[in-house]
Amino acid sequence: AQSVTQPDIHITVSEGASLELRCNYSYGATPYLFWYVQSPGQGLQLLLKYFSGDTLVQGIKGFEAEFKRSQSSFNLRKPSVHWSDAAEYFCAVGAGTYNYIFGTGTRLKVLA
Amino acid sequence: SQTIHQWPATLVQPVGSPLSLECTVEGTSNPNLYWYRQAAGRGLQLLFYSVGIGQISSEVPQNLSASRPQDRQFILSSKKLLLSDSGFYLCAWSPGPSYGYTFGSGTRLTVV
Numbered sequence: 308a309q310s311v312t313q314p315d316i317h318i319t320v321s322e323g324a325s326l327e328l329r330c331n332y333s334y335g336a337t338p339y340l341f342w343y344v345q346s347p348g349q350g351l352q353l354l355l356k357y358f359s360g361d362t363l364v365q366g367i368k369g370f371e372a373e374f375k376r377s378q379s380s381f382n383l384r385k386p387s388v389h390w391s392d393a394a395e396y397f398c399a400v401g402a403g404t405y406n407y408i409f410g411t412g413t414r415l416k417v418l419a
Numbered sequence: 420s421q422t423i424h425q426w427p428a429t430l431v432q433p434v435g436s437p438l439s440l441e442c443t444v445e446g447t448s449n450p451n452l453y454w455y456r457q458a459a460g461r462g463l464q465l466l467f468y469s470v471g472i473g474q475i476s477s478e479v480p481q482n483l484s485a486s487r488p489q490d491r492q493f494i495l496s497s498k499k500l501l502l503s504d505s506g507f508y509l510c511a512w513s514p515g516p517s518y519g520y521t522f523g524s525g526t527r528l529t530v531v
Contacts, residue, residue: 339519341519343519343522349524349525350509350511350522350524350525351463351511351520356517358517364420401519402516405451406465406468407520409463411461412462
């Protein structure tokens with residue numbers, strides 16, 4: 308069965324520091340992979356997605372993610388975090404069916 | 420461009436009362452439509468999805484139902500709300516499995 312794991316429930320970084328949010332998935336083939344961001348009380352916004360090709364994908368707001376098949380991972384990165392990046396981040400896996408599996412989320416706190 | 424509208428934004432309802440949440444999509448045809456629930460501190464739980472008018476798939480047996488009376492309209496209902504129905508409800512649409520979702524802004528439901 309498909310599954311998604313986000314091992315870090317909370318992460319705190321200082322503004323200007325680099326960021327990496329972890330995502331591991333379980334699926335037999337290469338799935339569709341997504342990262343979403345959710346600000347408090349809002350819906351989720353798609354940051355980036357991967358389904359084939361270059362394993363390093365660029366997204367909005369300066370985020371990028373790298374697909375590593377050998378590690379079944381799709382970690383989200385940003386070189387320099389801004390205070391406005393404080394939010395909750397969700398990794399999701401799709402496998403060619405109509406619905407996706409979401410991780411439980413990582414809440415990011417940014418220190419001034 | 421495509422837009423998704425979800426209303427109301429907040430709702431406080433007594434236990435045992437009915438519920439109707441509406442979601443509409445503009446600028447596309449035959450979208451895949453989804454209802455998710457997000458409980459505090461937890462991930463997203465898929466409740467229903469629909470790939471066409473009158474076609475509803477239920478992921479979790481519960482006190483809720485969904486209907487799709489028109490191509491771009493998706494309604495979440497309940498005849499009698501329970502306390503456990505409280506949560507943040509999100510509607511989403513997608514053109515297909517590799518595209519990711521576009522989410523509505525959500526409805527905060529509190530059952531009292």
